Amino acid sequence: MCITDIPQNEIQxxxxxxxxxxxxxxxxxxxxxxxFREEFWPIYYDAGKFQDAQGIAQQVVEKSQLLLGxxxxxxxxxxxxxxxxxxxxxxxxKAKELEVMVLEKHTKLLGEDHPETLLTMxxxxxxxxxxxxxxKAxxxxxxxxxxxxELLGEDHPDTLSAMGNxxxxxxxxxxxREAEELELxxxxxxxKLLGEDHPDTLFAMGNxxxxxxxxxxxIKAEELELIVLEKRTKLLGEDHPNTLLAMxNxxxxxxxxxxxxxxxxxxxxxxxxxRKLLGVDHPETLxxxxxxxxxxxxxxxxxxxxxxxxxxxxxRRQLLGDKHPDTILAMENLVRTYQNLGxxxxxxxxxxxxxxxxxxxxx
Numbered sequence: 001m002c003i004t005d006i007p008q009n010e011i012q013x014x015x016x017x018x019x020x021x022x023x024x025x026x027x028x029x030x031x032x033x034x035x036f037r038e039e040f041w042p043i044y045y046d047a048g049k050f051q052d053a054q055g056i057a058q059q060v061v062e063k064s065q066l067l068l069g070x071x072x073x074x075x076x077x078x079x080x081x082x083x084x085x086x087x088x089x090x091x092x093x094k095a096k097e098l099e100v101m102v103l104e105k106h107t108k109l110l111g112e113d114h115p116e117t118l119l120t121m122x123x124x125x126x127x128x129x130x131x132x133x134x135x136k137a138x139x140x141x142x143x144x145x146x147x148x149x150e151l152l153g154e155d156h157p158d159t160l161s162a163m164g165n166x167x168x169x170x171x172x173x174x175x176x177r178e179a180e181e182l183e184l185x186x187x188x189x190x191x192k193l194l195g196e197d198h199p200d201t202l203f204a205m206g207n208x209x210x211x212x213x214x215x216x217x218x219i220k221a222e223e224l225e226l227i228v229l230e231k232r233t234k235l236l237g238e239d240h241p242n243t244l245l246a247m248x249n250x251x252x253x254x255x256x257x258x259x260x261x262x263x264x265x266x267x268x269x270x271x272x273x274x275r276k277l278l279g280v281d282h283p284e285t286l287x288x289x290x291x292x293x294x295x296x297x298x299x300x301x302x303x304x305x306x307x308x309x310x311x312x313x314x315x316r317r318q319l320l321g322d323k324h325p326d327t328i329l330a331m332e333n334l335v336r337t338y339q340n341l342g343x344x345x346x347x348x349x350x351x352x353x354x355x356x357x358x359x360x361x362x363x
Contacts, residue, residue: 013241015046016278045085048282051319054085071109073116076102080120083127088283090324092130099124113151115158118144122165134172141166155193157200160186164207176214183208197235199242202228206249218257225250239277241284244270248288251295260298267292281319283326286312290330293337302341309334322357331357 044053061082064075079102086095103124106117125140145162152159163186170179187208190201209224229246236243251266271292274285293308313334316327331354338347 013277015043016048016282018043018047042081045081045088048278048284050085050088050283054082054089057082057085071105076105076116080123083123087127087130089320090326092127096124096127096131099127113147118147118158118162122162125165125169129169129172134169137169138166138173141169155189160189160200160204164204167207167211171211171214176211179211180208180215183211197231202231202242202246206246209249209253213253213256218253221253222250222257225253239273241277244273244284244288248291251291255295255298260295264292264295264299267295281315286315286326290333293333297337297340302337306334306337306341309337322353323361328354328357 040056042053044050044056057078060078061075064072064078068075079098083095083098083102086092086098099120103117103120106114106120110117121140122144125137125144128134128137128140141162145159145166148156148159148162163182167179167182167186170176170182183204187201187204190198190204194201205224206228209221209228212218212221212224225246229243229250232240232243232246247266247270251263251270254260254263254266267288271285271288274282274288278285289308290312293305293312296302296305296308309330313327313330316324316330320327322328331350335347335350335354338344338350
């Protein structure tokens with residue numbers, strides 16, 4: 001089976017499995033492996049190996065610009081993939097600059113209504129969101145939704161995706177009722193068009209649950225998340241990444257409800273399974289580790305929290321660098337644990353690192 005034939009909801013695990021084989025190929029036949037850079041990029045990306053994916057994407061961009069020119073569709077596609085890796089590595093300004101360039105070229109060469117132009121517009125909106133420029137993100141996402149609804153119809157999957165993306169921006173702006181209204185519509189349409197068990201329907205249900213959490217309606221969130229977890233367990237199995245995501249979301253809701261022990265009982269197997277299936281360095285594994293650490297802290301099990309938070313920070317600094325938002329968050333979590341443990345010297349040292357890191361972001 002070709003990697004492109006693998007169902008989307010199986011890509012993450014398949015990519016993790018393929019990485020050692022690619023490494024072996026590079027060792028045995030580096031010149032031959034170089035011919036498949038474009039095919040390797042999505043595998044490294046989906047496996048969470050973002051630094052490797054970025055290196056490959058940069059090489060592909062440079063080669064395409066040299067051989068094909070800056071305006072060639074393949075070059076623009078490569079620039080877009082490079083921007084995605086910048087996003088994952090927290091390099092949001094670099095991602096924005098690339099997406100602006102790609103959008104200008106797509107608009108000029110393909111027109112404002114072309115699918116590639118609208119896709120790039122959505123990606124640029126995501127970069128604006130990560131930079132906290134939510135008004136700019138909203139403006140672009142409204143435009144994408146309007147054009148997709150006009151060109152494809154209100155029930156088209158791409159239109160519904162645009163609707164879901166706009167709902168996310170509304171949440172970022174604190175417009176939770178507007179987000180709820182859109183997400184209810186997306187869920188209704190996906191349930192009708194795709195069926196209640198379709199992966200996109202379940203993602204829509206999970207997104208609506210997240211908005212209910214933002215609204216403080218945790219019981220409604222819990223009800224939806226239990227349905228999502230039950231269906232994903234039945235359809236995909238207990239070890240599937242999407243099932244583990246549903247478990248993690250449910251654990252967060254239990255945490256919000258103050259049922260901390262129940263949250264911990266879910267988070268422990270999530271971490272164990274992600275370690276086994278994705279590896280100890282995968283972003284989702286580190287996220288599970290950080291979530292469990294917070295729960296340990298809340299339950300006053302501070303030494304367990306400390307061990308996990310030290311490991312999360314060490315790995316995020318190594319994999320993402322000090323300036324990544326997830327790394328800074330890990331530093332801040334560890335500061336609180338040092339404070340709770342009375343480790344004043346370690347706390348102050350880490351606080352200084354946070355201050356220096358944040359200052360460097362604006363230099």
